[in-house]
Amino acid sequence: MLKSIGTLVSAGLITIIGFSFVSPEEDTNMAGPDFNPVSAAEFLSDPAVNYKTYCAGCHGEKMDMFVDRQWKHGNTKADIFKSVKFGLENEGMPAFGASLSDKELNALADYILEGIKNVDKYTDNEKPASDLFKTEEMDIRLELVAEGTDIPWAMAFLPGQEMLVTDRNGKFYRVKADKTLQSISGAPEVLARGQGGLMDVILDPAFAQNKRIYLSYSKFKSEGAAVLATTAIMQAKLEGNTLTEQKDIFVAEPYSRTQHHYGSRMQFGKDGYLYFSVGERGNEKVNPQEIKGNDLGKVHRIKSDGSIPADNPFVKTPGAEASIYNYGHRNPQGMTIHPETGKIWTNEHGPRGGDEINIEEPGKNYGWPVITYGINYNGKPISNLTAKAGMIQPVHYWIPSIGPSGLAFVAGDRYKNWKGNLLSGSLRFKFLQRTVLKGNKVVKEEILFKNIGRVRDVRMAPDGFIYIAVETPGRIYRLVPVDK
Missing domain, CATH: 1.10.760 (Cytochrome Bc1 Complex; Chain D, domain 2)
Known part of the structure; x- marks a missing residue:
């Protein structure tokens, strides 16, 4: 039979x-x-x-x-x-x-x-009618904190109700308590083309004592008539409204002629080491799966001075780049730390479909482009595999692509019904995505502030409020819960 x-x-x-x-x-x-x-x-x-x-x-x-x-x-x-x-x-x-x-x-x-x-369901173009939004769990008012930038790529929070804001065009600002912008000099020269420019900013864990900050940016050089660029991490000291003692503690190799997929998100882990993403720069056939002599399409882990932790997973692998924490990535533009487990989480741009949320584990292969839930922009498949032995599956993937950028866990008591949720900005559909987790499993999602603008960054601030950065015109909002 x-x-x-x-x-x-x-x-x-x-x-x-x-x-x-x-x-x-x-x-x-x-x-x-x-x-x-x-x-x-x-x-x-x-x-x-x-x-x-x-x-x-x-x-x-x-x-x-x-x-x-x-x-x-x-x-x-x-x-x-x-x-x-x-x-x-x-x-x-x-x-x-x-x-x-x-x-x-x-x-x-x-x-x-x-x-x-x-x-x-993602694509209607109705603009918000006011700054007050009803969500499933609470009402939220978006309070304007700063405006006057173009593409505010990242935020970092200073003492005294001030913050630092990077603008992708290369400008660097302090947002003062009175909501005015103050230019900061000494930021690195950037190649502000395509997706490149001045990108992430974070404070040193000991900022109160050493005043150090870290900036990711598109570093460039000329090679004949061609301009090549890469992802670099600069350490500097913030003295008033000036950066001093600037030095690059990481420069990704190889440089590329392309002008996209820089990655660039940074996060200090509970171990005190600096984790950051480097995109594969559009060359998926070579970069993400190659760990020897190639920093692209990876998450890296270094000490704050740029030196390599002795327990990095590829330190003893001949020819491998010792800074690599894991590999097989496309373009992670969100990175945060789980408030309880201390694990590093990222979100990542897929091609057409297949944007991902991942938990970053040492030495692992995240599969791009061998496995993917997306297809090429021309409609052709990239791979017929979505899973393969030895390659990590995402915690969650989005089809269609939302274009995720910025990532934060909700903590504290201001947003009690959101506590433990994960927030991702959507560049493509111009909203904030709330992701409800049970353990490491996504059980629900909610679209927030639809058509507010391309949400480039989202952060939990020390004051307990959530802040989002929206592009063109560049604006920063504080999410204020409203009592019903």
Whole structure:
């Protein structure tokens, strides 16, 4: 008697109509403890399975990736039905009318339309009507703290109700208690092109005694007619409104002609060491998986003077960069520390789909681009794998991409119903994302302050308030809970 197709799939032993299913070790989404074998008839009538069978090879394994696109030939049910049934010969899409019945085609179209609805919920353009917002747990008023910047990339909080703010264009400011901006001189010269410029800023854990701060930025040099750039970390001393004793304690190698994916978020760990991200600079084929002579697509860990901790995971690996803490990253632009466990958490830009939240562990491979939940911007798959042995799965991933930047855990008592939640800025959809966790599992999400602007940074301040930085025009807001 013929085994059920589900059983054969779970064993990695079958190819159906030109589509090869991978083994459970390669794709945990197709098989595993929750995979229930089904009959051949049920298998072929399931629109989710039909999508994997006929569509995923060209459009990406996750249907959500596919629907996050421009619909050149229309995205109504009739349009989708027609395209799948009759194909698009001039664009290389085959016709599937001979393989799928009209009933199955209609079910597949409905399945895709549900995915389109998931994208549409992010994309309305209605602007906020006031500075007061109702959320699921409380009412929040956005109090304007500072304005006058262009792209406020990061915030750091000083004693006396003041803060430091970096502007990606290279300007560096102190926001005074009266909400005015004071320029600070001595910031590094930056290549303010593409995604580069003056980026993160954090204080030394002993700032009260040593006045040291750390800035990440796009460092550049000329090579003939070409301008090359990389991610660098500068340590400096803040004396009044001037930086002194500037020195680069880290410069990522190799430099690149590209002008994107710098990473650049920093966080001091409970161990006193400086953790920071470096993006893969757009060269995913080489940089993120190479640890020898290559700092790109990595999270690094160094001492505050730039020297290397003796217990870094690759210190004894011949040829490896000793500062590397882990690898296989694309472009992490959010980094924070868990207030209880002390673990470093990041959020990271995927391509089209596949933005991630990760917990950073020593020596681990986070998989980019071998495994990903996203596809290329041109609609073509990057990899047919979302999981592989030896590569870390994200805590959470977003489809469609929200463009995450900035990351903070909610602590203290001002936001009691949010305590322990994770906040991420969304550049693409212009909101703040609230992520509810149970342990390390995401159990709920809420969109906050929709269309407030591209949220570049989010921080918990020593005064117990949450602050967000919004782009163009650059504004910084304090989140003030309002009693009902």
